[in-house]
Structures are given as C-alpha cells and as structure tokens.
Amino acid sequence: MIRLGIPRALLYYQYYPMWRTFFEELGAEVVVSPITNRNMLVAGTSRVVADTCLPVKLFFGHAISLADKCDLMLVPSIRSIKKKVYNCSKFLGLPDMTKAAVPEAPPILDVEIDVNRGKGYLYWNIYSAGKKLTKDPLKIRRAALAAWKAHQSYAQLMAQQGLTPPEAIEQMFPSSDHKEIPQTQLPEKSTTSIAVVGHPYVVYDELVNHRLLYRLRQARVRILTPEMAMPSHLEAATNRVVGRAHWTYEDEVLGAGEHYIGSGVDGIIGLLAFGCGPDSLMMDMTRRHIARSETTPFMSLTFDEHGADAGVVTRLEAFLDLILRKKRRANA
Structure with a gap:
C-alpha cells in the first residue's frame, strides 16, 4: 500500500477531508504530519531566505517531518478556485519550492487546480493524480465524487453546527490528533x-x-x-x-x-x-x-x-x- 503524506499546514484545514477521502478511496494510506512544534518551525526557517512568509516556513517544516514517513507527498498548486480570482504566489509555486527546499522529500504529487483554464483541465489534473494509484478511470471518478461529498459534509458541519475545522475533522475522522x-x-x-x-x-x-x-x-x-x-x-x-x-x-x-x-x-x-x-x-x-x-x-x-x-x-x-x-x- 502506498503511503501518501499530507503536511498539516497551509491549505490542510480547507481541504484535508476531501484529499484524505480521494486517496483512501484509491487504496492509499494517508499519513499526516504531527501538530506544529518549535522544531518544525526551526527546520523550515533554516531552508529559506529571511523574507519568506511564516506560513511557507512552517509548511517546509511539516514537509521535512514527513520526508521519511511516506512514499508520495501531496503538494498541490492551487492557482484559482473561482474564475478571474487568483491565489497568492506562494500557492502557485509551492511544489517547485518544496522540491528545492526539501530535497530529501519523496516524489511530490503536484496537482494543479486552475478553474480559469476550464473544466477539462481540472478533470485532467484529477485523473492524473489518481493514475499514480490506479489505472481504472471509473475508480478515479468514484473517488473524486466521494471526495467532493466529503468536502460538502465538512463545510456543512462547520456552518450548521458551529464547529471549527479541527473539531469537524475529528468528528469525521476520529483520533485525528485535534485536541x-x-x-x-x-x-x-x-x-x-x-x-x-x-x-x-x-x-x-x-x-x-x-x-x-x-x-x-x-x-x-x-x-x-x-x-x-x-x-x-x-x-x-x-x-x-x-x-x-x-x-x-x-x-x-x-x-x-x-x-x-x-x-x-x-x-x-x-x-x-x-x-x-x-x-x-x-x-x-x-x-x-x-x-x-x-x-x-x-x-x-x-x-x-x-x-x-x-x-x-x-x-x-x-x-x-x-x-x-x-x-x-x-x-x-
């Protein structure tokens, strides 16, 4: 079974249930980095120039902590999720920056999300990510639909029950280390x-x-x-x-x-x-x-x-x- 690592940083709190569901449906074991600690921050800071923003330093610290614990590491490049609305440059270049700053990391699974390029490009990237684990397009499609349902359930838990993301994640996936x-x-x-x-x-x-x-x-x-x-x-x-x-x-x-x-x-x-x-x-x-x-x-x-x-x-x-x-x- 392939172990897929997800750093507990940056977009983790927005999309973790969706990512975990997608890759578990395809047979992967999802491994998440530990809760942020001072050693991670020091390690991440040591890999970048001083002007780098704090969230990126922390992301690299989480990536370093996962380097020897997984076979693949998910580092998406999310350019836009709404038409004519663009993301911060740190998200655009995150996969390449991770490869440069954390050379000991396992192969990076780079998924590019850019709705400005149309649905076809989005679907192609989803299938490209799924093909790392299976060649069956129907299985990838089912996994993608299950992931989207998990994302909707996650959003509803927070909006309707007044839960924070860590609380909602713990409710969906018990023992997720959120205390x-x-x-x-x-x-x-x-x-x-x-x-x-x-x-x-x-x-x-x-x-x-x-x-x-x-x-x-x-x-x-x-x-x-x-x-x-x-x-x-x-x-x-x-x-x-x-x-x-x-x-x-x-x-x-x-x-x-x-x-x-x-x-x-x-x-x-x-x-x-x-x-x-x-x-x-x-x-x-x-x-x-x-x-x-x-x-x-x-x-x-x-x-x-x-x-x-x-x-x-x-x-x-x-x-x-x-x-x-x-x-x-x-x-x-």
Whole structure:
C-alpha cells in the first residue's frame, strides 16, 4: 500500500477531508504530519531566505517531518478556485519550492487546480493524480465524487453546527490528533462572543497564534470563525466592501470581518502572519471598514517566529477588558 503524506499546514484545514477521502478511496494510506512544534518551525526557517512568509516556513517544516514517513507527498498548486480570482504566489509555486527546499522529500504529487483554464483541465489534473494509484478511470471518478461529498459534509458541519475545522475533522475522522476544547463544553452563561478572522493556517495553528482560541475559551468567550458562516454570506460581504473578490480566500479575512460586523458580536480579532503581502492589505482594509462602523471593537495580531506568549496574553486581556467595560456601560 502506498503511503501518501499530507503536511498539516497551509491549505490542510480547507481541504484535508476531501484529499484524505480521494486517496483512501484509491487504496492509499494517508499519513499526516504531527501538530506544529518549535522544531518544525526551526527546520523550515533554516531552508529559506529571511523574507519568506511564516506560513511557507512552517509548511517546509511539516514537509521535512514527513520526508521519511511516506512514499508520495501531496503538494498541490492551487492557482484559482473561482474564475478571474487568483491565489497568492506562494500557492502557485509551492511544489517547485518544496522540491528545492526539501530535497530529501519523496516524489511530490503536484496537482494543479486552475478553474480559469476550464473544466477539462481540472478533470485532467484529477485523473492524473489518481493514475499514480490506479489505472481504472471509473475508480478515479468514484473517488473524486466521494471526495467532493466529503468536502460538502465538512463545510456543512462547520456552518450548521458551529464547529471549527479541527473539531469537524475529528468528528469525521476520529483520533485525528485535534485536541481543542469543543464549543459544547463552554458554560451556558457565556455572554461574550468574539469573531476571529484570518486564514485557517493562522487561526488554528496553536504554535503560530500562541493558543489564542484556547485562551478565549478559558475566558468563557464564544468564538465565531469564518468557517462558521455560510460561504455565500462571506462572498456577499466581500462584494459589499470591494465590489468583487480579487484574491482567493479573501472571504476569510475581508468578507468575514464585514459579515460579523452586523452579526451582533462583541468584538472582532484579526490574525495575520508576518511577511504576507495580500494579508496585510486585506487586514488594513478590514480594520478601516470596521472603524467606520463605530460599533464593534477590533484588534489585529501579527505573528512571526520570534513572538512569545506574554505579548499575546497581555493584548488579549486588554481587549477583553475593553469589551467588558463597553458592555457594562451599555447596561448601566
């Protein structure tokens, strides 16, 4: 049985159920890298120039940890998932960068997704990936359909039940090493709600964000994230702010910020990784748009490999104090 490795970084939280279902249907054993740790970050950082963004450094760290544990490594090149909307360059060149930065990695399974080139090109790439495991086109087609159903179920779990991606993954695939505190364990008297907006590889990686979601839950805060909103609502929110999306996954930052302004949350926290050009632009637009609303407190946090827990804890405590004072004044 072929062992296929999937790094637990970048687009893992968006597409893991779909990827795992597709390759398991074709008979592969899917191997996932461990939860991010400091050694991975150090290893990934050592392979790139200093200007490389933090998410790519972490991705290489995960790829290094998988190098001797799998026969193939999935590193897709996702150029676009909507017509006339394009992805960040790190996703476009990720397979080639991985080959250069992690030469000890097994053969890279490079799947290019670009809807701008039509359905035929998309289907051809899906079949090309499947042919690494089987020559039966009908089996590949069945696997692709099963994968798409898994992806839809994953999205519904998050949007309808209010689960985070790690919680939804654990529910679909028990013992997936996700150990977050479920929302259902929160006290019923949790009256403070905060939206956390940003890309999943920042929002759900506890090493990157210094366990931000855990700290919010310990403070009895109800958390809302982009995945808990309907995709159509996020897309509509993005369109209200900028006319139409220009970057893939823009809805996770700009759209989510706009969406949660009108949802009655007590505050919004924006998370971004240091060195990311598109994110810095989108987060600044989000900040200015929320400021104009004059209704919802907003705080942005930028993470890099040199941060420490103390700074995050201090800012988080101050932000929560601000929200509580605002609520007390409103109820006075």
